[in-house]
Amino acid sequence: MVCKAVRGSSRPMLLIGASVAALVVLASRTAHAVHIPHPSVIVTYNGDLAPSVPVTGAVLLFPFDALYDWYRIEVTSGTLLSFTATRTSSEQVRPFFPNLLLFQGVVNNGQRVADFPGPILAATSNGSQGTITLNYTPTFSGLATVGVSPWIEEGNYSLVGTGFRSPSAQQIVPEPGTCALLATGLLPLAGAVVRKRRKA
DSSP, rough: OOOOTTBBOOOHHHHHHHHHHHHHHHHHHHHHHTTSOOOOOOOOEEOOOEEEEOOEEEEEEEGGGGGGGGEEEOOOOOOOOOEEEEEOOOOOOOOEEEEEEEEOOOOOOOOOOOOOOOOOOEOOOOOOOEEEEEEEOOOSSSEEEEEEEEESOEEEEEEEEEBBOOOOOTTOOOOHHHHHHHHHHHHHHHHHHHHHHHHH
């Protein structure tokens, strides 16, 4: 980078040039790491996946939490999981490439990535194709979370997977309000009040 001297000193322009270069490097690193969510990202599930049943969605660049779509699944140790995300958006000046990631466990809607009970198990690297596949064989049985994120540009996608089951209602983590009722023993009482009102 060539910097012209200002009023006999080249230092201010050199500092500006260095700052711009640092920002470019930081932006590049951030873009390349977008498929790995920051621990502060808030999780809101789109729903549960069913094997071999495609779902559709959209991932946005802003706000930050909209970078990811989340789906719950139930896995079995030793059974191969396979997920494929396909771009369904029309071509843009900057193309949208989908990424996939897999976490062990689930969280409540509104909790953060840092609250997942298990680690990130697998993730695709930023690709250059409109379709991407993630394969993984878990070494545990239980709940897991599949995520979809964008690379370069936001867009629409379809997602399909095999090797898992839809999670049963009993296994999904209850919402915080339900947990509070269970902890205080008021849940059965609340149910009784509802039944009374229905009879009345």
